[in-house]
Amino acid sequence: MRVAFVSLMYDAPWGGSEVLWTHTAARALAEGHEVMASFYAWPEMAAPLQALAAAGAQILLRTRYQPSLRHRAVNWLARLPWGGELPEIRALTRFKPDVVLINQAGWMDLFFHQQLLDWLRRVPFILACHNYQDPVRQRDFSRALLTDMYSRAKEVLMISDNQLRTLQRQLVDPIANARVIQNPLNLPATYPVPRNVQTNGGLQLAVVASFDVDRKGQDVLLQALTAPEWASRRFQLNFYGQGPDQAYLEKLIQFYRLTDRVRLRGHVADTAAIWRENDLLIIPSRIESGPMVLQEAMLCGRPVVAADVGMVRDWLDDDETGFIADTASAISLNRALSRAWARRADWPAIGTLAAERVRQRIEIEPVGELLRRLVGYATDSATSGRRERRPQG
Template identity: 60%
Template sequence: MYDAPWGGSEVLWSDVAAEALAQGHEVLICTHAWPELAAPLKALQRDGAQFYLRPRYDDSLAFRVKSRFKRVLNGGELDEIRVLKKFAPDVVLVSQGGWNDLFYHAQVRAWLRQKPYSLICHNYQDPVRLNEFQREQFTTMFAEAQEVLMISANQLKTIRRQLATELPNARVVQNPLNLPTSYPIAYPEADTSELTTQLAVVASFDVDRKGQDVLLEAFSAEQWHRRNWHLNLYGHGPDRTYLERLIRYYGLEERVTLHGHVSDSSRIWAKNHLLVLPSRIESGPMVLQESLLCGRAVVAADVGLVRMWLDEGETGFIADASTAASLNAALERAWACRDKWQSMGHEGYERTYQRLENKPAAALLNQLIEVASRHSIAK
């Protein structure tokens, strides 16, 4: 992922790396350089993973001159390619924060053609404008991988439509979840006219993807001023100042609190009655499954895997889109039966637990080892 040192898209590949190290494999991690490694990456480093930290692009003249000079010294070859060649991996896992990131790393992609590799797509865009050349190029890139891993069936269906091709080597995988030691979490005291209903949004402060801005617009509607509720936003990110300004703009200072990131999800669900997921675009919002497993009903916009895991009127409520009108309609349906949220959360836990893959990282590692083995035999 390019725009932050850590996020949900980094969990699957880093867990695979940890599992590989635990089994005695050698691991090289190529990721973006930040002023400080994220804590999970520090743990991988302590456990013996080798690292190449890819310089993040800087549009300053000094950065561009330095980068060009280094490439000239290396005969045009990136340092990353030199490191990869020296490590000589048997198999490669390429994790994309988006869905077509690899296409824009031409040297890495060219080098990968010599190696068996799997490609993870953690997001998608819809709509997206593609010309025929791009469509052919992206289709070729996916075909070059041994496997293309998607996070939701909706994401896979959408990308197939956009490329007008079947992608026969694509399949859907589950992300590892961030769950408390024990779950579900005891439900907070039931709502009464005296007790404030607590609603949670657990997402980075990145409104173009996570949609907190339209949710605040929805809650600015007149009927919500007459109701006893409080919205808790958990996370961090580049749009915190904008969200603070928007809260003031809508006059919601007494209704909304920005809490920052909370790593222990049990603290969130010990306080909150309902999850709200207003994301505009997201393939695999892990917080949806995590909140269901913790016994909370959910109001969610229809993105990514939402319809795979959430059942309208039974374990939650689905907004057609991340718009103020759609979210308001779903929130109205939820508010009308908030006396059922606790039983809906219990049902959500039961249904989600039955479908949960136990060790997704170990399963993916086994698949990578099998890919490497097939490639070795073929040689």
């Protein structure tokens, strides 16, 4: 079987939205399927994408848009011999996939790729949605186009019930082919993870997210920690990650006079190393569908303070396994953090309960399940095609 994976993530070379499809592509290769992986070119290819290439995937790099007149003219001239058809469309046609997975970092990325959307009429495809925005006011014509786009997919994958309900409301459509899935997690070999002996620096609080404040909300968390009550509380806040807003966060930490309280720790792939050194996870996100770090931290035995976004309320029980802020505002986050602080002696017990509850619900094989469904849709399509070609007597 030939499977094509097309990632439409545009803003970064790697992110949480890429984990499921890359794991599934790697499993497909291991099981003997032919794989094409298409994604945007960056100066340095992310390590998981390099691993796909090394394992035998056909890699199709797409050029990111540049607004310069020269860049647009060169691209236009290059497409002229093929009537304006994009190189990725020609490559997909040559590859002849039996099934396609379109991976969106958001929820309407494919809407802006008209040639790809038109080409997908010829092959079964699954459409993955990894985020949403609310509020969003859709006009009637765009609502109709998006509903049609979703209806063409064999399945529309969502990351949380909240995401699905929000998009159903915005589109005024049940999205009958939607299915809520789980992402594969980055977990240590053994978990829960015991906490190292605490130092004199006080309780250690962690935010594990890319430095993208519009979505991840580190800026509003810093503002929350300027409330007077935090001046006497002994804590250290650790930001794990990297991203375009690092310089801004460094300036904001200085602006709020939190340099002795907040550290930027960079990207740390070893989750056990993070949770050996931290007592609590904070998710201050403004926009989020399925923060995988929520489940990871809970399985590692840590309580969580999180803004009410995406799947947070699906997995976190307020005042039992963590503390939920109504919104990603300084006031709401401060209230939730203060509730957590008042129960800091209970954090180990809360973390233990969090790990127990997540273990009862976690999906063991999301990658294998997705690959089975892709194979199933390809098989159904091939069988249907044979029936249609059967001579009539």
